[in-house]
Amino acid sequence: MKQKIEYDNLIPINAYLWCPKPYPQPLHFHSSLEIGYCLGGRGQFIFENKLYEVRKGDVFIVNNTELHIAQSAQHDPSRYIFLNFDPSLFLEEDEKLLLPFAYRSERFENHIGAGTLLAQQIGVLIQQIYEELDAKAEGYLTITRCKLLELGVILLRHYRSAFSNEQWKHMSNSQREIKEVMLFVKERYQEPLQLTDVAEHLGWSTARTSRLFKEHTGISFIAYMTQLRISEAKKQLVTSLDSIADISFSSGFQSLASFYRAFNLDAGLSPQEYRKQFGIKQLF
Numbered sequence: 001m002k003q004k005i006e007y008d009n010l011i012p013i014n015a016y017l018w019c020p021k022p023y024p025q026p027l028h029f030h031s032s033l034e035i036g037y038c039l040g041g042r043g044q045f046i047f048e049n050k051l052y053e054v055r056k057g058d059v060f061i062v063n064n065t066e067l068h069i070a071q072s073a074q075h076d077p078s079r080y081i082f083l084n085f086d087p088s089l090f091l092e093e094d095e096k097l098l099l100p101f102a103y104r105s106e107r108f109e110n111h112i113g114a115g116t117l118l119a120q121q122i123g124v125l126i127q128q129i130y131e132e133l134d135a136k137a138e139g140y141l142t143i144t145r146c147k148l149l150e151l152g153v154i155l156l157r158h159y160r161s162a163f164s165n166e167q168w169k170h171m172s173n174s175q176r177e178i179k180e181v182m183l184f185v186k187e188r189y190q191e192p193l194q195l196t197d198v199a200e201h202l203g204w205s206t207a208r209t210s211r212l213f214k215e216h217t218g219i220s221f222i223a224y225m226t227q228l229r230i231s232e233a234k235k236q237l238v239t240s241l242d243s244i245a246d247i248s249f250s251s252g253f254q255s256l257a258s259f260y261r262a263f264n265l266d267a268g269l270s271p272q273e274y275r276k277q278f279g280i281k282q283l284f
Contacts, residue, residue: 003028005084008133010235011141012086013148015130019079020070027067031218031227032084033101034062035151036070037126038114041078045070047110054078057114059122061155063101064218066110081130087217088182089145090152095179097152100159102174102216118158125151177202178216181209189228190252195221229253230266237275244271 008014012032020043027046036045038058045052045060047068052060054070062068064087072078090097112119129147132140184201185193198221199209213221233251236242242250248259248271263271 003030005030005032007084007086009141009144011145012089012231013129013133013144014082014084015126015133016082016084017079017130018070018082019077020072022072022074022077024071025069027069029065029067029218030084031064031086033064033087033090034060034082034084035122035126036060036062036080036082037123039079039081042073042076043071043078045111050110052111055114057119057123059112059119061100061110061112065215068110081126083126083129083148085148088186089148091179091182093149093152095176097149097156098178098216100152100155112158118154121154122151125154174212174216178212181212185225186228189225190232190250192252192254193225225252226262226266230262233259233263233271234267234274234278237271238278247271 005014017039018036019041022043027048036059038054038056038060040056041054043054045054045058045068047062047066052058060070070078070080087098087101112122125147129144129151132144132147180202181198184198188197195210195213196206199206202209204212210221213219213224217224219227229252233247233253236247236251240247245256248256251259253259253262260270263269263274267274269277
């Protein structure tokens with residue numbers, strides 16, 4: 001089951017407290033990357049065919065394709081802080097930061113055990129990010145981004161030792177390819193861009209381009225383009241007084257009907273309702 005992630009901040013990152021149910025829930029995945037830090041309690045964390053026992057201080061790494069779910073112990077429920085963030089936050093800085101998440105699930109150790117220096121470092125950063133996003137003090141988005149990047153570097157250095165030089169080279173080349181794809185798409189998403197245009201730009205087949213997109217984002221090219229366009233439209237609705245039609249077309253939608261349909265499906269609100277609830281007029 002695919003889970004839809006809504007970001008509550010102007011950069012695509014969420015930090016939230018979560019207590020899993022004490023009974024089995026359906027496995028799910030999402031297009032965001034995820035890191036969980038157990039604050040207390042006990043339970044289990046399931047990743048497809050892998051099962052980890054959970055205790056206070058454990059850290060769990062989740063990519064954007066692997067099915068997973070956590071479950072609490074009946075009489076000692078586990079409690080977590082979870083970070084959800086879009087891969088673009090790492091991709092825009094240094095594509096190598098995505099390498100710890102570019103794993104084949106059956107061979108990857110998602111669990112970083114409590115009591116290790118690594119788990120302690122990650123736990124501190126996750127709690128700091130949660131506190132910054134909760135308090136929303138001046139400059140909180142900047143410091144949140146910096147702490148997330150620091151967390152990414154820590155993970156990169158840790159997981160580097162788990163791969164051979166040949167595997168690491170292959171993964172690095174793959175990340176460079178996806179970065180080239182994403183940069184091209186980000187520059188052109190406001191145009192009527194098609195998958196064939198991306199493939200032609202890269203000199204790849206359409207099938208290879210489509211496969212690479214799905215492997216690295218967890219969603220199709222069309223779904224990713226829609227996400228970019230909706231994100232841009234939300235920013236404009238919140239920060240400008242431009243007309244809905246102008247925002248629709250400047251965000252890359254080719255018709256008002258397709259914009260309204262996609263926006264309602266994503267936000268659960270019409271563009272007008274979204275602006276009324278979150279727009280700049282609410283600041284005064």
